Amino acid sequence: MKLSAKEDIEAPLAFVSEVMADFEAWERAAMRRGAEVDRLDTLRKPGPGMAWRVGFTYRGKDRKLDIKLLDLEPEQRLNFEFTGRPAEGVLNIELAEMGPRRTRVVATMELKPRTLAARLFFQSLRLAKAKVMRRFALRLSQLGADIEDRYRAKSKS
Numbered sequence: 001m002k003l004s005a006k007e008d009i010e011a012p013l014a015f016v017s018e019v020m021a022d023f024e025a026w027e028r029a030a031m032r033r034g035a036e037v038d039r040l041d042t043l044r045k046p047g048p049g050m051a052w053r054v055g056f057t058y059r060g061k062d063r064k065l066d067i068k069l070l071d072l073e074p075e076q077r078l079n080f081e082f083t084g085r086p087a088e089g090v091l092n093i094e095l096a097e098m099g100p101r102r103t104r105v106v107a108t109m110e111l112k113p114r115t116l117a118a119r120l121f122f123q124s125l126r127l128a129k130a131k132v133m134r135r136f137a138l139r140l141s142q143l144g145a146d147i148e149d150r151y152r153a154k155s156k157s
């Protein structure tokens with residue numbers, strides 16, 4: 001199953017790229033939402049090879065997900081691979097400068113089931129694909145609004 005969405009953000013490309021590549025902030029945000037985040041690599045600077053194991057509860061069950069950063073090109077793209085027991089996939093985030101203070105973010109996620117139960121779950125998602133795509137786009141829109149708020153707060157100080 002493939003999901004994609006795009007969002008235009010009222011902030012410069014460099015700022016958006018910096019926020020997207022602030023992996024420590026993403027780790028803290030996940031922990032605030034109740035996830036357990038373990039860093040699996042020993043890299044000091046952000047780059048390909050960074051990896052995390054994330055534990056969380058979804059639909060009443062404890063889940064574990066291994067996430068690995070495959071590619072990081074500042075101000076261009078981030079590519080992640082994730083693997084869980086029932087499913088695996090890739091997340092590609094591309095950044096494009098639309099103007100001096102406007103950045104387009106295009107997120108594409110491809111999910112593949114690894115178990116029969118996941119295959120059945122994905123089949124039900126396909127039936128409601130429009131709703132799933134709307135929720136994916138809404139989440140990207142919320143992220144864009146958060147980045148815009150951070151940029152405005154930084155510009156005022």
